[in-house]
């Protein structure tokens with residue numbers, strides 16, 4: 001039987017540190033690396049990131065949007081990023097933030113979580129806006145293949161609270177409902193479950209407690225670095241749930257490139273800042 005994603009993630013974090021390094025080939029970053037904003041620039045950026053980060057961090061998170069904007073040739077580069085990072089020992093969380101009615105959700109699950117797909121990753125990001133139950137095909141497909149799903153709960157952008165803090169008829173919040181559903185799904189799993197919540201480092205006051213944040217699964221925490229989140233602010237926001245945190249940083253680490261050693265050193269620094277939090 002395939003080892004569940006949750007167990008693989010725990011082992012990878014113990015071995016390499018907790019940080020998830022994003023691969024976000026923004027036009028601005030391509031420029032900062034002296035690369036052209038086209039497929040050849042994208043390929044150079046992406047494969048340099050793979051070489052630097054694949055052997056270094058527990059999880060790599062390629063942002064699909066920045067590959068898709070170059071069309072099918074860009075998606076072909078993304079396929080090489082996914083395969084290359086996995087070959088170098090990093091888990092791959094594909095950031096696609098998908099969500100749709102069940103039958104279509106199955107299509108997304110097949111695309112990103114079925115090992116027979118050219119874009120098969122270890123985990124994907126999903127949006128619960130069509131209802132948590134609409135994600136069932138992704139959760140079930142992930143479980144079948146030892147993969148995981150990270151569901152948006154409290155995102156790092158300022159617009160997030162409009163929906164995520166909204167109250168449900170039972171008096172809870174939308175974000176709290178997502179967290180409760182994840183906790184139920186991960187219940188009993190050891191060392192923790194395979195499905196995580198996305199909770200930004202910069203959320204400030206949120207309608208959930210540290211207890212709610214303990215979903216017996218990983219908490220992907222973007223907003224670290226470029227968006228202002230630090231180890232201290234993460235400790236303040238997450239309380240006891242801080243041991244579940246997978247801090248995610250894209251621009252701050254990538255800004256150290258294109259030198260491979262400098263990129264690795266930036267990832268290592270972020271790991272050092274957060275290592276003590278998650279023990």
Ligand SMILES: O=C(O)c1cc(=O)[nH]c(=O)n1[C@@H]1O[C@H](COP(=O)(O)O)[C@@H](O)[C@H]1O
Nearest residue numbers: 063155156157198200222226227249250251
């Ligand atoms: O799912 C995510 O990773 C994500 C969730 C969120 O709430 N906020 C957020 O910034 N992200 C992603 O994190 C990346 C930006 O990270 P930085 O460049 O470190 O700010 C982008 O790929 C975003 O899509």
